[in-house]
Amino acid sequence: MTRFHRHHHSFLPCPAPPPTAFRAGIEGVVRVRVDVDAQGYPTDVSVETSSGNSDFALN
Known part of the structure; x- marks a missing residue:
């Protein structure tokens, strides 16, 4: 199931987990x-607050 979030009048898919x-x-x-x-x-x-897990950090 793809989740979406609203971003400046458009809907973009949430990023996939690592x-x-x-x-x-x-x-x-x-x-x-x-x-x-x-x-x-x-x-x-x-x-x-962050997740505390570096696997989720965006580089």
Whole structure:
């Protein structure tokens, strides 16, 4: 099942997990903060807490 997220008026597929992490059943939770303006557009996005797993880090 493909999950989608909204990005500037379009829907993009969520990135696939790293194959090694997927096969090992490794999961992670990332807490993201998104500030929006009065029209609902994002003005700032930041990672509040990471998964703590370097396999999920984007390089």
